[in-house]
Amino acid sequence: MNGMLRSWHRSIGIIITLFVLILSVTGILLNHTEDWELDQHHLTWPWLLDHYGLSNVEADVAYSLNDKVITQFDDEVFVNDNPVTTNLNQIIGGITIDDITILASTNELLLISPDGEFIEKMSASAGVPEQIQNIGLFHGEPVLQTRNGMWRSDYMLEDWEKISLQGVSWSIQSTVPSDIQKQLDSHFYGEGVSIERFVLDLHNGHILNGIGVWLLDVVAVLLILISVSGLWMWSRSGK
Amino acid sequence: MSLVLFFIAFSVEARGVYQTPEDFLAETFEQDVPKSKVIWIKGDLRKVITDILGHKYQGLRIRYWQKQQRTAWILDEIGKEEPITFGIVINADKIERVKVLAFRESRGSEIRHRAFTQQFKDIGLQEMKLDRHIDGVSGATMSVSAMTAVATLALYLATLTS
Numbered sequence: 001m002n003g004m005l006r007s008w009h010r011s012i013g014i015i016i017t018l019f020v021l022i023l024s025v026t027g028i029l030l031n032h033t034e035d036w037e038l039d040q041h042h043l044t045w046p047w048l049l050d051h052y053g054l055s056n057v058e059a060d061v062a063y064s065l066n067d068k069v070i071t072q073f074d075d076e077v078f079v080n081d082n083p084v085t086t087n088l089n090q091i092i093g094g095i096t097i098d099d100i101t102i103l104a105s106t107n108e109l110l111l112i113s114p115d116g117e118f119i120e121k122m123s124a125s126a127g128v129p130e131q132i133q134n135i136g137l138f139h140g141e142p143v144l145q146t147r148n149g150m151w152r153s154d155y156m157l158e159d160w161e162k163i164s165l166q167g168v169s170w171s172i173q174s175t176v177p178s179d180i181q182k183q184l185d186s187h188f189y190g191e192g193v194s195i196e197r198f199v200l201d202l203h204n205g206h207i208l209n210g211i212g213v214w215l216l217d218v219v220a221v222l223l224i225l226i227s228v229s230g231l232w233m234w235s236r237s238g239k
Numbered sequence: 240m241s242l243v244l245f246f247i248a249f250s251v252e253a254r255g256v257y258q259t260p261e262d263f264l265a266e267t268f269e270q271d272v273p274k275s276k277v278i279w280i281k282g283d284l285r286k287v288i289t290d291i292l293g294h295k296y297q298g299l300r301i302r303y304w305q306k307q308q309r310t311a312w313i314l315d316e317i318g319k320e321e322p323i324t325f326g327i328v329i330n331a332d333k334i335e336r337v338k339v340l341a342f343r344e345s346r347g348s349e350i351r352h353r354a355f356t357q358q359f360k361d362i363g364l365q366e367m368k369l370d371r372h373i374d375g376v377s378g379a380t381m382s383v384s385a386m387t388a389v390a391t392l393a394l395y396l397a398t399l400t401s
Contacts, residue, residue, distance in 0.1 A: 085297055086322070119299040125260040125313060126275050126302055158275065 002236060009229045012222050019219040026203035033196050042192035051207075054189040057181075063103070064174040066096040068116055070103060071176060071184065077103070079116040081183035087121070093135040093171030095142060097155050102142060104135035104171075109157060127158045136170035143168045256324075256341045257351060260313045263326040263340055264304055273306045278396060291367060291392050292316070301396060309335070310400055312393040316385040318344045323382060325389045329397035334359045337390055347382030359386075364394040 033039060049055040059071035059078075071078045075086045079101075089105035096102070100119070101112035107130050111119035122128050131147040143165060144151045150168075151160040176184070198207070205212030264272045277300045280288060288296045304311040309330045315322040321343035328335040337359040339351035349355065355376060363370045369391055375383050 113299060117299055118297060120277070120302060121298075122302070123260065125264055125272075125304075 002233065005229055005233060009226060009233065012226045012229075016219055016222045016226065019216070020223075022202060023219075026199045029199045030196075030203060033199075038196040038199060039194050041195045042190070043195060043198055044192035048193055048198070049189075052193050054193065055185060057185050057188045059176055059184070061091050062174055062176045063091070063094040063171065065094045065101045066099060066114065068101065068112075069174075069176055069180045070094055070101065070112070071180075073188075077110065077118075078184065078187075079112060080180055081187050082116060083187075084112065084116065085110065085118040085121075092132065095135055095137050095171055097137075097140065097142060100155075102135065102157065104132045104144065106130075106132055109135075111157075122157055127160060129160050134170050136168040138165050138168045145170070254343055254345065254348065258326070258338065258340050260324070260326065260340060263313070263338060264311055267309075267311045267326075267328050267336070268304065268306055271306075273304050275302050275304050276400075277302050278399060284399075287367070287395065288392060291395060292388050303396065303400065305400055308401065310393075310397045312389075312396065313340070314389045314393065316389045318342075318347055318382040318385045320344065323385055325386060327390060327393040329393055332363055332394065332397060332401075334362045334390055334394065336360070337386065339386075342382075344382065347376070347379035349376045349379050350382045350386050355383075356386075359390055362390070362394075364391065364398070367391070367395065369394075 029036070029038065046055065057073070059073055061072050063070045068079050070091070072087070072091050075088050076083050077085050077087050077091065087105055087108070087110060089107065091103045091105050091110070094101060094103040099114040103110040103112065107123055107128075109122045109128050109132075111122065113119050124130050129144055129146045129148065129151045132144050133147065134145040136143045136145070138152065142153050142155075142157060143163075144153075144160070145168075149162050150164055152163045152165070153160045201207040201212075205214075205216035208215065258266075278284075279300045280296060280298065285296070302313070309328060312325075312327045312329070314325050314327065316325065317323070323339060323343065324341035326336075326338045326340045328337075337356045339348075339356070342348045342351060358371075358373050359369075369387060373383065373387055
């Protein structure tokens with residue numbers, strides 16, 4: 001009986017050694033979070049960011065205009081990594097006239113200054129045709145394709161005449177350059193995962209999501225068993 | 240259960256576009272809407288607008304419509320989290336009309352009712368504030384603040400158009 005118990009005790013001991021080490025080391029680290037500023041330092045390992053869902057922030061649309069990258073995430077519009085305005089409808093195209101960036105969404109034009117500042121939204125009340133499908137340039141003048149036909153204006157964008165043109169260079173989407181993508185990732189998710197958060201999740205098993213908690217429950221049961229079996233064998237060995 | 244359904248129904252009904260800016264302008268100018276003009280927000284004007292709103296105005300210019308001494312303004316201001324679109328008419332430096340054109344928050348839409356908005360009628364500007372007190376609406380404090388701020392802003396901007 002004692003021989004079998006000793007064999008079980010030894011096996012359980014080997015199994016839980018790694019977990020005891022992890023729990024001990026992370027426990028010590030968590031005791032000194034403030035002393036060692038673990039909440040101030042961040043980890044940016046790609047696999048870790050992936051694990052926490054902090055990577056691959058994907059823009060709904062992206063346009064490269066006037067040496068700037070315009071993106072939209074839900075209703076937030078960015079120039080490079082700066083949020084400049086909100087727009088309920090998705091941007092469907094953009095052009096540049098006289099260094100002013102003009103973005104089109106279904107019923108509005110959004111104007112962005114050469115410095116990347118939001119100027120104004122222009123809608124039907126300012127004379128802009130509705131139900132816009134795309135925006136383009138024809139000999140330097142803005143052209144809108146709408147459900148009700150094609151319209152042309154000048155740089156003021158206030159007077160639109162209905163026309164029919166061939167050879168308009170329509171706006172097309174672009175990809176987000178990697179440096180801007182990194183800045184956008186940083187905007188949305190900060191500097192990465194704090195060491196404190198990582199250590200805490202290692203300690204409580206949350207690093208493995210739901211399974212980790214159950215795994216630590218099993219380890220806790222094994223620790224109870226090994227303690228009881230150890231006490232039992234110690235008490236028997238004295239007799 | 241019926242009470243919950245009532246509140247859900249009320250909440251859904253409270254959000255929405257009550258009038259488009261185009262319809263508001265057509266109504267204001269009796270179908271003869273003048274061509275729009277703009278005020279560029281630069282230098283000191285930017286500081287004044289920041290003081291009125293309590294935050295930086297998002298944009299470099301504000302559009303308005305003017306016929307003689309009447310001006311109409313379509314202005315967005317955040318209530319709690321979402322922008323509320325207001326239509327404001329100023330006549331001879333007094334508010335003629337304030338209307339909520341679109342409300343996107345889940346609470347505070349009571350400010351759209353005429354019983355509330357008519358408080359603004361004939362209010363003027365005194366030392367960059369409304370010259371009359373506006374009674375609040377319980378549970379709509381931030382929406383009331385937003386309306387008060389844009390009304391003040393429209394009154395101030397109107398002084399720049401004359």
